Amino acid sequence: MHILSVNHNELDFKTIEEEIYKTVCKVACGIMKDILEKIDLMLLAKRDTEKYRNKGFRRTCIHTIMGEVEYERRIYQTEDNDGKSMHVYLLDQYLKKETIGHVSSNLAEKIVENVLEQSYRKSAKNIESMCHSSLSHTAVWNVVQELGERLEERETRLIDQYNKGNVNGKREVDVLFQEADGVWINMQGLDRPKSGKSKKKEMKMAKFYEGWEKRGNQKNAYLTHNRTIIASFDNARDFKKLSDATIAENYNVDEIKYRIINGDGDPWIKRGIGEEGVHYQLDPFHRARAVVRAVPKKAQVKKLNNMFDKGKIDEAMEYLKELMIEYVEDEKVRERLHKLYNYLANNYNGLIPYRLRNISLPKPPEGVVYRNMGTMESSVCDVIKLRMKGRKMSWTKSGANSLGKLLALRASGNLYETLDSLFDDTITDDKLVEVVEQVVQLSAAEVNKKPKDSGIYPIKKAPMPFEGQPMTFGRKAIRDLTKNRVELILR
Numbered sequence: 001m002h003i004l005s006v007n008h009n010e011l012d013f014k015t016i017e018e019e020i021y022k023t024v025c026k027v028a029c030g031i032m033k034d035i036l037e038k039i040d041l042m043l044l045a046k047r048d049t050e051k052y053r054n055k056g057f058r059r060t061c062i063h064t065i066m067g068e069v070e071y072e073r074r075i076y077q078t079e080d081n082d083g084k085s086m087h088v089y090l091l092d093q094y095l096k097k098e099t100i101g102h103v104s105s106n107l108a109e110k111i112v113e114n115v116l117e118q119s120y121r122k123s124a125k126n127i128e129s130m131c132h133s134s135l136s137h138t139a140v141w142n143v144v145q146e147l148g149e150r151l152e153e154r155e156t157r158l159i160d161q162y163n164k165g166n167v168n169g170k171r172e173v174d175v176l177f178q179e180a181d182g183v184w185i186n187m188q189g190l191d192r193p194k195s196g197k198s199k200k201k202e203m204k205m206a207k208f209y210e211g212w213e214k215r216g217n218q219k220n221a222y223l224t225h226n227r228t229i230i231a232s233f234d235n236a237r238d239f240k241k242l243s244d245a246t247i248a249e250n251y252n253v254d255e256i257k258y259r260i261i262n263g264d265g266d267p268w269i270k271r272g273i274g275e276e277g278v279h280y281q282l283d284p285f286h287r288a289r290a291v292v293r294a295v296p297k298k299a300q301v302k303k304l305n306n307m308f309d310k311g312k313i314d315e316a317m318e319y320l321k322e323l324m325i326e327y328v329e330d331e332k333v334r335e336r337l338h339k340l341y342n343y344l345a346n347n348y349n350g351l352i353p354y355r356l357r358n359i360s361l362p363k364p365p366e367g368v369v370y371r372n373m374g375t376m377e378s379s380v381c382d383v384i385k386l387r388m389k390g391r392k393m394s395w396t397k398s399g400a401n402s403l404g405k406l407l408a409l410r411a412s413g414n415l416y417e418t419l420d421s422l423f424d425d426t427i428t429d430d431k432l433v434e435v436v437e438q439v440v441q442l443s444a445a446e447v448n449k450k451p452k453d454s455g456i457y458p459i460k461k462a463p464m465p466f467e468g469q470p471m472t473f474g475r476k477a478i479r480d481l482t483k484n485r486v487e488l489i490l491r
Helices: 002-007 013-046 090-095 105-115 120-131 137-163 236-250 284-294 298-309 313-326 331-346 376-388 397-412 415-423 429-438 473-490
Strands: 053-064 067-079 085-088 175-186 200-209 212-214 222-224 228-232 258-263 278-282
Touching (some): 105 415, 120 137, 175 236, 200 236, 200 397, 228 236, 228 376, 228 397, 284 298, 284 331, 298 313, 313 331, 397 415
Parallel strands (some): 175 258
Antiparallel strands (some): 200 228
């Protein structure tokens, strides 16, 4: 049948493929429905009848990668540890139902994959075409928000455990490299800064890695080895706590002998520099950019940056003073040079690249090398800017925070592993009380209670039409109409 249609140009391969895919997904949804309801029936037979009292069916719908699956499951009345009445779904408990609202974990992963690359509206359209689940862009946004909130809760618990001394990772390294920078994001609505003309807020981003490794067979191309990236709108103090807790989660901090920190000189980046074994250097990119913006001639720029690159700091600062004297008559250039001098003076201890200092770093692991630092600007662009800046985009603080954390997880290579942990519904003792409080509390009377205005009316039945039933104004009008019509016919 289809072959004849194709030969007559009534169908094409694309249409056949789409129709078969829709049919297969529809059949799969039906199979999923049957399996879920049969498992629910099995749980009904095997349950502890004294503990769980069947209170009937409740219809629900879940969006999956196959489409929307509608099914019925039984609700049971039981009691919590305090003897308080509560209602549960044994099917959800049995399957450890992993959902974000009415979205399955597999579909949530597909949503995240799309959102990390394109807008929420385009993501919703892609999901509808691929998975036959009709989700609005708001529903897609809600999924990302829920995941972002769970990530924040996870980070809060991690910091709390770190403060108690209960966090210590297993990985052991002698040297750990740390870089940090900020990216300014356009905000919208109430999240815009109240003071000043700027409509932006700074999202902080940090990167930890163990060194560099070659990229494939390319001779001079390198990648950071075992990198971990975090991003947040936290203030400086809280972001420092998150950074320390994240490092402690992955590494045995007692075995780290040297920490090399690279940053643009912002105070929040330089927190903790005085600790033992911590060495700070000013980011070469930001230092060179500051020189280019302040020094008027290219030859002077090249000379000054070469001095800094070779570690001739005092000589470079003296040359900068000479330039300030040379351009004393030019007010704009003089102000730029003064600003540059103050910037470099405030970061004087970080001007010498770490490789030119008297730091006896241990030999790197096999396949790893130690190179000049300065990868953060590129990382900020790849991780955050390409998705969240430009194209007239603006964000709420919570929306940007959630998406930023997911982008950082993807760049770290831990996205799917972390999502799996967020979907895990295993309840720990410390969360049991919180979960019980969130359960919908219904009494037996409320479960079976009918709404006051249900809009359900019984069907009136009679042996003959309009006979043997109470007379209403409508029935009376219809009888009068038919009576008059019969009289006319008889005449």
